[in-house]
Amino acid sequence: MAVERVTYEAGGRRFSGALVYNERVRSKRPLLLVAPNWLGVTEEAIERTQMLAGSRFIGFVADMYGDGKVSAGPPESAQLADALRADAKERRLRIAAALATLLSESEKRGIADISRKAAVGFCFGGGNVLELARSGADLQAAISLHGDLTTSIAAKPGDVKAALLVVHGAADPVSPKAQRDAFEQEMEAAKASWQMLTFGHLVHSFCEPEANVPGVAEYNEAAARQTYRLIEEFISDAFEGRIAGK
Numbered sequence: 001m002a003v004e005r006v007t008y009e010a011g012g013r014r015f016s017g018a019l020v021y022n023e024r025v026r027s028k029r030p031l032l033l034v035a036p037n038w039l040g041v042t043e044e045a046i047e048r049t050q051m052l053a054g055s056r057f058i059g060f061v062a063d064m065y066g067d068g069k070v071s072a073g074p075p076e077s078a079q080l081a082d083a084l085r086a087d088a089k090e091r092r093l094r095i096a097a098a099l100a101t102l103l104s105e106s107e108k109r110g111i112a113d114i115s116r117k118a119a120v121g122f123c124f125g126g127g128n129v130l131e132l133a134r135s136g137a138d139l140q141a142a143i144s145l146h147g148d149l150t151t152s153i154a155a156k157p158g159d160v161k162a163a164l165l166v167v168h169g170a171a172d173p174v175s176p177k178a179q180r181d182a183f184e185q186e187m188e189a190a191k192a193s194w195q196m197l198t199f200g201h202l203v204h205s206f207c208e209p210e211a212n213v214p215g216v217a218e219y220n221e222a223a224a225r226q227t228y229r230l231i232e233e234f235i236s237d238a239f240e241g242r243i244a245g246k
Contacts (some may be wrong), residue, residue, distance in 0.1 A: 001050050005068070006060075006105055010097030011090070016068030017041060017098055019105050020049045020059040030116035030239065031106055032057035033099050033132075035125030037208065038081040040070040044210055045122075052120065052231070058106045062098030064091075064128060081124045088153045092135045095128045099137060116140060118235045119162075121147055123174075123205055126166075130183075133162045133192075141165065141238035143231055145207050148175050149183035155190035163243040164194040165234045167227050169202030173216055193243055197230070199223050 002023040007016050018041055021029070032053055036045035041061050053059035063069070064084060071077035084091045099119070106112030118141040121129035126147015133142040134155040139162035146168055164187065168180060180196065187194040199220075205211035206220040207227050237243050 001053070003046055003050070004105075006101060008097060008101040010094050013066050015063040015066055015094070015097065017063045017101060018046050018049070018061040019102070020046065020053050020061065021057075021106075021111060022053070022055045025055050025111075028111055028113040029056060029058050030113050030118065030235075031102050032059045032235075033062060033095075033102050033117070033119040033129075034059055035062045035064070035095060035098075035119065035121030035128040035132075037123035037125055037205070038071065038077040039073065040065055040077075040080075041068050042070050044208070048122070048208075052228075056232075057118075058102070058111055060098060060102035060105070062095055062125070062128065064094050064098075064124075085124075085127065085148065086152075088131060088151050091128060092131045092153075095132045096135060096137060099132065099139075116239045118238065119143070120231060121145065122208060123147055127151075130164070130166075133160050133164060135159070136161055141235045141243075143167070143234065145227060146172060146175065146204050149179040151186075154186050155192060157189075157191045160187070160190055160192035160194075162193075163234075163238045164192060165230070166194070166196040167207075167230065168196065168198050169204065169206055169223075170198050170200050171202060172204045174204045195234075195244070197227075 049059040126144030142162040205217035211217040
């Protein structure tokens, strides 16, 4: 699969994401924005995007830190992510720029079906995708996997255009039940189309094989398998307008 580094701008800063697609497929395909975890545009994030995109989508890994910065982990990654979590406007600006870049670069190559767009985010990236949806982005589906769920700028009725899917662990200490409850209240008040699947006993990062912090972030093969299958089905149904409550 082709992996092309793409430089773009947002708010006067330079960013560097990764466009991912099967160059052997000639037909135009839907667009899939992938927001990685708090480590940034890592090789693991690119490999996950290759897996998700396959021959079905044009994928793009969003850069949220600038210049394609990759973090080695905490405490640096926590500082980088928390700075954006505290600034919802900047967070939305950066993730929206990534979506716009996916659209323009795909169109430039003549491989985009611009009528069908979805986004999926992992952990910190899940929160980024939800902020994108709250901002009224033109998406059919937005999916958060063990992401942070709250915001300082709550959605209002009519704001959220995408169908939302949140997949979470019941024992997630990073985004606990209080966040799930607040998200539910926000989305109900905003009259958004939303769904949530909560896996019993699971903690953070259960879809990421490299996660290995016992009691905090642990990969779970069965949950990951179910989740990836659900992603494909949810996006397909959203494209066809078959989502419950939408």
